[in-house]
Amino acid sequence: MGDLLSSLPDGGGWRDIAYVGYFDGDAGLAEGFAEAAEAIFKQWQSSPRTGDQLLLPLVHNYRHALELALKQAIRDAAKRVRFDGHNDPSLHPDELDVHLKRKQRHRLGPLADQLAGLLKELALEGLPADTMRLLARLHQLDPTGEAFRYADHLESSAHAVDVPELTKLLRDAFAIVHGGVITALHVYADYQSDMREMYADYADASNSASF
Incomplete structure (x- = not known):
């Protein structure tokens, strides 16, 4: 893949260039898949009577966006649990990546359950x-x-799908996981750091006062 992506000539200037890997890990890639799904939906809106072949690519892109967002949220939540002092080996980054890749793989339901358990451990809204x-x-x-x-x-026994309604459901779910949970975990990380710093300052002050 490297040869293919690096050997093409640059004939169109900077507007035609995209950089491989220049995104924010799984969270950024998830956003890319969600945006691709929305682009497919816009194409479907322009030709709904002839766009049946766009339905599965639309759902597949949103489904993969949700999978990536869930995995990133799980990694972020596990990091916050470790920060609180929990030493569960399964939450170590290497072990967690093996678990996500080899056991959870593409299973959205178990991924959602795993994230819910971590959020509960942190006393955050699920x-x-x-x-x-x-x-x-x-x-x-x-x-x-x-x-x-x-x-x-x-x-599927369904003969017809309400594409705008389905897209809305997928869009809303992605917004909750990607824009809601991941953002909340970033805010919680700042809170944890502030609390640790505050307690360290308090401990230093107490030790100074004891002399």
Whole structure:
């Protein structure tokens, strides 16, 4: 892939250039997949009568955006739990990455449950019930991450799909995980740092007063 992505000539100037890896890890890549899904939705809106072939790519992009956002939120939450002094080996970054890649893989339901458990450990607000239900339903439809990639992998009795409503549900769920939970964890990280610094200052003051 490196040869392909690095060997193409630059013929169009800076407007035609994108840098490989120039994004904020899984959180940034998740946003890219969500934006791609929205671009597909806009294309569908321009030709809804002939855009049935766009439905599965739209859902697949949002589904993968949600998967990446959940995994990033899990990593962030685990880091905050470790900061609080919990020494569970499974929360070590290396062990956690192995768990996410080899066990959880593309399973949205278990990923959502794992995140919910970590948020509970931190006494932070969990995912709303309707978001958990949506993620569980997506997991039922696509437990391996392949159902929306191939024409014959999705079993459904539905003959028609309300595309704007489905897109709204996916968009809202992504906003909660990516814009809500991940942001809340960043705020909580600042709170933890402030508390640690405050207690360190208090300990220093107490030690000075004792002499």
